Amino acid sequence: MHRLIVVGGGAGGLELATRLGDRYVSGKRRGSPRVQVTLVDRYPTHIWKPLLHEVAAGSMDPFTQELEYAAQARWHGFEFQQGELTGLDRAARRLTLASVMDDDGAELLPSRVLEYDTLVLAIGSTTHFFGVPGAAEYSLALDTVGQAERFRKRLIAACMRAEHQVHEPVENTLGGEAEVASSASASQALALATAEPRIQVAIVGGGATGVELSAELRNTAQVLSAYGLHKLDPRTDVGIVLIESGPRILPALQERVSSATTELLLKLGVKVMTGETVAQVAPGLVRTASGKTVRADLTVWAAGIKAPAILSQLDGLPVNRLGQLIVRPTLQTEIDDNIFALGDCAACPWPGTERNVPPRAQAAHQQASFLLKALACRLNDKPLPGFTYRDFGSLVSLGHFSAVGNLMGGVIGGSMLIEGLFARFMYMSLYRLHIAALHGYPRMVLDTFAHWLRRSTLPRVKLH
Incomplete structure (x- = not known):
C-alpha cells in the first residue's frame, strides 16, 4: 500500500485528494497500484479562499458554502486527518500533527505522527505585514473564515455606533494608555476638522483582495441602510479608502485593467490612494511614509502574502525569501524526490519568464491536475513530466x-x-x-x- 498524504485542503490540495481518491480508491481499476490517500488540514471545513472578501462584506454566508472534509473523504474514498503540521522527519518519512483543541481549550485529538511514501504540501499562504508597526495588532487580515466574520461583525457594530455616537473601546496592545488615547482623540478630531465620513474603512493593498473588498463594502453599506440597521447615508457617511504603495492598483495585471478598475471604483465613491506606503497602523489611524494621516475606524491589511512559517522549519527543505518551498518543474522539492509542493506555498519556475508561477487559484488548479498525472507516473516507476503554467x-x-x-x-x-x-x-x-x-x-x-x-x-x- 503506497501511503500518499496531501497536507492542506485549499483549492489545489482538496481537488488533488478528491481526484486521487476517485482514481485509486473509490473507482479502483484492475491493475492500478494500491494507494492510501490521506488529506490533512487544521480546520474541519473548506471554503474557496477567493470568496473570503464576500464573507467579510456579508454578501456571502460562509456556512452555506463550507464543505466538510470528513464528508468529502467519505464520498471520494480518501481519509481525513484534522491537525496542524508541526514537524517533518524526511529520513523516516514521518510528519507530526499538533493536537486539536475545542472552543473551550479541551483536547479533541492528540498529537499524531503519520507515515508517508509520497507527501504533497499545499498549505497555502498567510498575510505578510512586512514588519510595519501596529499592522498585525490594529488591522484585520482575511486569511480565514473566522477573520472575515470578525471584520463583518465589527463593520455592522461600527455603523450602529456611529449613528448613536457611541465610541468603541480601543484595546491597548501596541503602546501605553496615553498613546492609545491620544491616537483615538486625534482620529475623532481629524474627522471633525476635515468633515470626513462618519465611518471610514481603510484597506491597505491594491491587489485583487483589496479591490474586490472595497467594491463589496459599498454594496454592504447600501444594504445595511436599506434594512434599517443604520440611518447613515451609505455613500457620504461610510467612506472607503484603498491605499496602494505602487503607482497603480492591481500591479500584477495589465495597466489597462488597472485603469478601468480605478475608474469603476471612483464611480462607486471609493477613494484610491496610490504611491503611498503605509508606515504605521495605530488605533483609528493609518500613517503613510509621506506623512499623510488617514482616519480608519476599521483597517484591513491586504498588502501581500507569504508562506506559512512552518515551511522554513521542515527538516532543511529549501525556501525562498517569502518562505515558499523551492520546487523543480516536476513540483518536487529541490532535495527530496518524495516531497511535492503546489499552490501558494510553492516557488515554481515559470519557463519563458524571470518570475515564478503566480499565487492564483487557477495555478493551484492546474498544478493539481498536473500532479494527478505525475503521481500516476511515479506509482508506475515512469519518468515525471514537467509542469507548464498557462495564464488564462x-x-x-x-x-x-x-x-x-x-x-x-x-x-x-x-x-x-x-x-x-x-x-x-x-x-x-x-x-x-x-x-x-x-x-x-x-x-x-x-x-x-x-x-x-x-x-x-x-x-x-x-x-x-
Whole structure:
C-alpha cells in the first residue's frame, strides 16, 4: 500500500485528494497500484479562499458554502486527518500533527505522527505585514473564515455606533494608555476638522483582495441602510479608502485593467490612494511614509502574502525569501524526490519568464491536475513530466456592480480587456468550476440551483 498524504485542503490540495481518491480508491481499476490517500488540514471545513472578501462584506454566508472534509473523504474514498503540521522527519518519512483543541481549550485529538511514501504540501499562504508597526495588532487580515466574520461583525457594530455616537473601546496592545488615547482623540478630531465620513474603512493593498473588498463594502453599506440597521447615508457617511504603495492598483495585471478598475471604483465613491506606503497602523489611524494621516475606524491589511512559517522549519527543505518551498518543474522539492509542493506555498519556475508561477487559484488548479498525472507516473516507476503554467488571464469582481479583467492565451489567442456583465459571468463561473472539480458537473448544477433558491429567500447581506 503506497501511503500518499496531501497536507492542506485549499483549492489545489482538496481537488488533488478528491481526484486521487476517485482514481485509486473509490473507482479502483484492475491493475492500478494500491494507494492510501490521506488529506490533512487544521480546520474541519473548506471554503474557496477567493470568496473570503464576500464573507467579510456579508454578501456571502460562509456556512452555506463550507464543505466538510470528513464528508468529502467519505464520498471520494480518501481519509481525513484534522491537525496542524508541526514537524517533518524526511529520513523516516514521518510528519507530526499538533493536537486539536475545542472552543473551550479541551483536547479533541492528540498529537499524531503519520507515515508517508509520497507527501504533497499545499498549505497555502498567510498575510505578510512586512514588519510595519501596529499592522498585525490594529488591522484585520482575511486569511480565514473566522477573520472575515470578525471584520463583518465589527463593520455592522461600527455603523450602529456611529449613528448613536457611541465610541468603541480601543484595546491597548501596541503602546501605553496615553498613546492609545491620544491616537483615538486625534482620529475623532481629524474627522471633525476635515468633515470626513462618519465611518471610514481603510484597506491597505491594491491587489485583487483589496479591490474586490472595497467594491463589496459599498454594496454592504447600501444594504445595511436599506434594512434599517443604520440611518447613515451609505455613500457620504461610510467612506472607503484603498491605499496602494505602487503607482497603480492591481500591479500584477495589465495597466489597462488597472485603469478601468480605478475608474469603476471612483464611480462607486471609493477613494484610491496610490504611491503611498503605509508606515504605521495605530488605533483609528493609518500613517503613510509621506506623512499623510488617514482616519480608519476599521483597517484591513491586504498588502501581500507569504508562506506559512512552518515551511522554513521542515527538516532543511529549501525556501525562498517569502518562505515558499523551492520546487523543480516536476513540483518536487529541490532535495527530496518524495516531497511535492503546489499552490501558494510553492516557488515554481515559470519557463519563458524571470518570475515564478503566480499565487492564483487557477495555478493551484492546474498544478493539481498536473500532479494527478505525475503521481500516476511515479506509482508506475515512469519518468515525471514537467509542469507548464498557462495564464488564462485574471478577473476582478466589483460586487454586483460589475467585474473587470483580461482573457489571455489559449482562450482567445491573445489578450482582451473585458468588463461588465460578461466579465461578471466569467468570474462567477470560476467558483462553479471549482465545485465541479470537487463534486462533478451534475452536482455542481444542483448546487447552483440550490444557491439561487437560498438567495431568493434571504437578505442580500448577512445582518447579524
